Amino acid sequence: MHRHTIAVIGTGYVGLTAGACLASLGHRVVCADLDPVKVAELGRGDVRILEEGLPELVQAGLDAGRLRFVVGAADAVRGARTVFICVGTPTGPDGRADLTAVDAVVEEIRTLLEPDSVLVTKSTVPVGTAARVTAALGRPDVGVVSNPEFLREGTSVSDFLQPDRVVIGSDSPWAAAQVAELYAGVDAPVVIADAASAEVVKYAANCFLAVKLSYVNTLAELCEEVGADIGRVTTALGQDHRIGSAFLRPGPGWGGSCLPKDTRALLGTADALGVDFPLVRAAIGTNAHQRTRIADRIARLCGDADGSLAGVRIGLLGLTFKAGTDDLRDSPALALAAELARRGAELTAHDPAVPATRHTELPADINVVDDPHQAAKGASALVLCTEWPHYRGLDWARIAADLHHPVVVDTRNHLDPAALSAAGLAWHGTGTSPVEPAPTAV
Numbered sequence: 001m002h003r004h005t006i007a008v009i010g011t012g013y014v015g016l017t018a019g020a021c022l023a024s025l026g027h028r029v030v031c032a033d034l035d036p037v038k039v040a041e042l043g044r045g046d047v048r049i050l051e052e053g054l055p056e057l058v059q060a061g062l063d064a065g066r067l068r069f070v071v072g073a074a075d076a077v078r079g080a081r082t083v084f085i086c087v088g089t090p091t092g093p094d095g096r097a098d099l100t101a102v103d104a105v106v107e108e109i110r111t112l113l114e115p116d117s118v119l120v121t122k123s124t125v126p127v128g129t130a131a132r133v134t135a136a137l138g139r140p141d142v143g144v145v146s147n148p149e150f151l152r153e154g155t156s157v158s159d160f161l162q163p164d165r166v167v168i169g170s171d172s173p174w175a176a177a178q179v180a181e182l183y184a185g186v187d188a189p190v191v192i193a194d195a196a197s198a199e200v201v202k203y204a205a206n207c208f209l210a211v212k213l214s215y216v217n218t219l220a221e222l223c224e225e226v227g228a229d230i231g232r233v234t235t236a237l238g239q240d241h242r243i244g245s246a247f248l249r250p251g252p253g254w255g256g257s258c259l260p261k262d263t264r265a266l267l268g269t270a271d272a273l274g275v276d277f278p279l280v281r282a283a284i285g286t287n288a289h290q291r292t293r294i295a296d297r298i299a300r301l302c303g304d305a306d307g308s309l310a311g312v313r314i315g316l317l318g319l320t321f322k323a324g325t326d327d328l329r330d331s332p333a334l335a336l337a338a339e340l341a342r343r344g345a346e347l348t349a350h351d352p353a354v355p356a357t358r359h360t361e362l363p364a365d366i367n368v369v370d371d372p373h374q375a376a377k378g379a380s381a382l383v384l385c386t387e388w389p390h391y392r393g394l395d396w397a398r399i400a401a402d403l404h405h406p407v408v409v410d411t412r413n414h415l416d417p418a419a420l421s422a423a424g425l426a427w428h429g430t431g432t433s434p435v436e437p438a439p440t441a442v
């Protein structure tokens, strides 16, 4: 395998994972970020994000002398044959992806790129960006490639090294081939496409997943109305290989740094092109409906008939957008918390990845505690928002004694209803019938 010299610009979830994984494949990688504190920490092997296996991989890269961290893109691109842009592309004021950071990197390195090198966008960027980058570069010798990233937070390393596929899009076949070579050590199909198709694939995948989840969440609502069980429905549904069993778990809605912003961005692109995409719009609307639906349910259980929760104390288990990550961006738990607070609830929350010291990142009306049992103390309901595995093993008898009302709302059907019932708690799952406290327990 050829060993390449690579620059990675941006050391967030994607850049740091890509940098460390590419180094583990034998390449020499220089990662750049704007934040000097982060660069110094990473240079010491100090990884501040929660990603399984990433600290070890970064340390191994540093020890082998194959991974370095520098401040600023300019320093990183010197001597690099391939440069990956991995900076953020958040939602802009019009709903479309804001390309300010991508444009800034291109402007910064335009004249510094090595002759005949390749510039790759790994950031999620709207269709047309490769053409825009090519025009801004003004460097006919430099190949421009779209190589969208499909990793999930929490499992970023294994997703990067064992992906379902690698997508490489370019209008320059030599540049696509050069990027494909970097993945020689990865056992996955490589899809070579034109740049526009590669850019579309990324949004197509995330929006499909969002549609699938909104579909499931509405099915769950339907199941509640008719007395069916969403677990049984999705098991049978997923056995149809045309549908697949992944991504069928109902919950408080889909969140995170990608699905919400990428659905908005695809709609923005479609709108700008005069293409109506009602499916994606409906998926977003259905997702926003989940917080209202769950808050209505909580209000029925321990608030007023009019939906108010004035002065009602609620305990929340989980704040991150899913288990296994410390990321709070667009978390459905926070959306639900905001809705509950709007109705007057007093909130105490626990999350293993959000110690009380991170309270400054949260709305002031959420009291963060470091012990899940504390979240239950004096609350009228305990609401599970994030599926952290250890929540299954909580001391339910103690929680039953501490709760003001013995009610647990499990938005993800993560807990064991029998264990809760035996401890004297009512379990209210999603898309299924509630389980009342066992008569012997009360």
Ligand SMILES: NC(=O)c1ccc[n+]([C@@H]2O[C@H](COP(=O)([O-])OP(=O)(O)OC[C@H]3O[C@@H](n4cnc5c(N)ncnc54)[C@H](O)[C@@H]3O)[C@@H](O)[C@H]2O)c1
Pocket: 009, 010, 011, 012, 013, 014, 015, 032, 033, 034, 035, 072, 073, 086, 087, 088, 089, 101, 104, 105, 122, 123, 124, 125, 149, 150, 151, 152, 153, 257, 258
């Ligand atoms: N987070 C994910 O799971 C995921 C997965 C696939 C794709 N993506 C996409 O990848 C991109 C990055 O996402 P992320 O979650 O890693 O973002 P992030 O916000 O965690 O990290 C971005 C990093 O880029 C740095 N940066 C910004 N401008 C820079 C510049 N001019 N020079 C050097 N560094 C700069 C920032 O300081 C930050 O550290 C986005 O487009 C996102 O949509 C994210």
Ligand SMILES: O=c1ccn([C@@H]2O[C@H](COP(=O)(O)OP(=O)(O)O[C@H]3O[C@H](CO)[C@@H](O)[C@H](O)[C@H]3O)[C@@H](O)[C@H]2O)c(=O)[nH]1
Pocket: 124, 149, 150, 151, 152, 153, 154, 206, 209, 213, 246, 247, 248, 249, 250, 251, 252, 253, 254, 255, 256, 257, 258, 259, 262, 321, 322, 323, 332
């Ligand atoms: O059955 C499921 C699966 C997921 N979710 C929720 O859906 C959201 C997104 O989950 P996931 O896709 O695992 O999170 P991300 O890490 O944001 O990954 C998505 O977004 C990334 C950024 O674009 C892509 O690279 C990934 O392929 C894509 O899965 C979270 O709130 C999950 O709790 C459910 O409610 N039920």
